Amino acid sequence: MAERGFRGDGEAPVMTDELRIATATRYILLAEELTQRPFEAPELTAAERVANLLRD
Secondary structure: OHHHOOOOOOOOOOOOHHHHHHHHHHHHHHHHHHHOOOOOOOOOOHHHHHHHHHHO
16 A cells, blocks of 8 residues: 555555455464464354453
């Protein structure tokens, strides 16, 4: 996003699917490196997990 001139102020430029995938891949690889375990995607979305926590 910084390469597109976005520095956190104003409206962010639209993220392409390619950029979304590249970003997710970086985070997954980092998580695996830090935990020394393979990444396992959760079954629920983040919003669903938060809603479940708030219900309990």
